[in-house]
Amino acid sequence: MSWFKEVISNKKKALAKRSEALLTALAKSCIYAWDNPDELDKILQDSINMLPYCDLIYAVDTEGMLISSNVEAHKKDSTLRGRVLRGRPYMEKTLPYKGFTMSPVYISTHSGKSCITVMQSVTADDKVLGFIAADFDVEKLPIEKTEKKTATKWTQYKGDPAIRGTLFLQERVLSAMDKQLDNVTEIIKEMMQHHGIFHCKIHYSSSRVSFWSMENPYEYHIHMLDDIVDPERCLAYPRQDYPDIATVPQDKIADVMDMLKALRNMDETVYLRSASFNLVNGIVGLTFSCDGSHYMNYAEFLEWDLEKWFGNSG
Numbered sequence: 001m002s003w004f005k006e007v008i009s010n011k012k013k014a015l016a017k018r019s020e021a022l023l024t025a026l027a028k029s030c031i032y033a034w035d036n037p038d039e040l041d042k043i044l045q046d047s048i049n050m051l052p053y054c055d056l057i058y059a060v061d062t063e064g065m066l067i068s069s070n071v072e073a074h075k076k077d078s079t080l081r082g083r084v085l086r087g088r089p090y091m092e093k094t095l096p097y098k099g100f101t102m103s104p105v106y107i108s109t110h111s112g113k114s115c116i117t118v119m120q121s122v123t124a125d126d127k128v129l130g131f132i133a134a135d136f137d138v139e140k141l142p143i144e145k146t147e148k149k150t151a152t153k154w155t156q157y158k159g160d161p162a163i164r165g166t167l168f169l170q171e172r173v174l175s176a177m178d179k180q181l182d183n184v185t186e187i188i189k190e191m192m193q194h195h196g197i198f199h200c201k202i203h204y205s206s207s208r209v210s211f212w213s214m215e216n217p218y219e220y221h222i223h224m225l226d227d228i229v230d231p232e233r234c235l236a237y238p239r240q241d242y243p244d245i246a247t248v249p250q251d252k253i254a255d256v257m258d259m260l261k262a263l264r265n266m267d268e269t270v271y272l273r274s275a276s277f278n279l280v281n282g283i284v285g286l287t288f289s290c291d292g293s294h295y296m297n298y299a300e301f302l303e304w305d306l307e308k309w310f311g312n313s314g
Contacts, residue, residue, distance in 0.1 A: 012102060015116065015136060020100045022050055023120035027132050030059065031124045037068055037081060044071040044132075053140045056110055059122070060085055061130040070110065089117070098128060105138055114138040176225050177207035178264070184209075185261045187228055192253050192279060196240035201276040201285075204264050214243050246279040248298050253277075256284060256298050266306050 026047050033039035040059055048057045048071060059068035064086040069076040089106040098121045108115035116136050122129045177184055181204075188209065191197040199212035199220075207225040227233060242250050256277055263272040269289065276285035277298070284301045286294045 027120045027122045040068045054134045056135040175207045195237040199278045203274045247282045248279045
């Protein structure tokens with residue numbers, strides 16, 4: 001699962017954990033008042049503050065009609081009773097016939113903001129009477145702490161088909177950086193090991209490197225070859241201790257950089273065009289001459305040999 005999908009999944013699980021038991025109990029207490037809208041409103045009003053971060057709560061029948069008021073923490077709107085809510089995101093595929101469910105994120109017609117609706121069926125004698133629905137403003141949901149993970153499995157992204165289609169009609173042209181590649185590789189190793197550079201992007205074909213420094217991580221600086229090989233670069237990037245937040249062992253930087261150099265030189269048709277390396281999350285990014293891009297954890301990257309790349313560099 002990608003970081004993006006994992007964060008979303010964790011947030012939804014946290015919301016379910018906070019709300020499912022409370023909504024289940026609330027649904028049971030609403031059974032006897034199901035045909036009495038005023039009494040139903042009172043139960044919902046008394047319960048909304050028990051649901052952390054809930055903005056709006058209401059009851060709908062099995063036909064999708066609003067049978068309660070729209071109840072908020074300190075007010076309610078009874079004028080909307082009888083409105084049919086069919087067509088709303090939470091009344092379509094996610095509508096439960098029994099039990100608890102959660103909608104995808106959608107724009108609330110009530111608040112105009114990104115919202116998630118959780119729903120719990122109200123069941124009496126095994127018959128579904130309707131549903132209790134609770135809306136949560138996505139912006140108000142707390143950020144859940146997740147375990148930091150450094151491993152990222154190899155992911156490949158196909159590039160421009162036009163470039164791929166003419167791949168074998170082209171041949172690598174030595175760049176200015178290629179002619180000093182051994183020296184440049186050693187310099188980048190030194191910058192990442194001892195001068196606070198935690199992320200770099202190397203453009204081999206255009207002979208430039210971008211650096212992100214621990215001293216100012218919000219900005220990056222683009223350097224042409226002359227800057228990189230200039231011994232006075234250390235005045236701009238003074239010596240620093242290796243960052244504590246790095247997940248890449250300091251002695252593995254040289255191995256990664258040497259492997260990047262080998263990929264640049266491995267073939268005259270299929271070769272590394274640019275690469276990135278981040279010491280904090282441990283991700284190595286590679287873009288080849290065929291415009292295919294790859295992202296993987298440094299440890300997995302170092303396990304691959306050149307022969308394996310010949311079969312996967314597209």
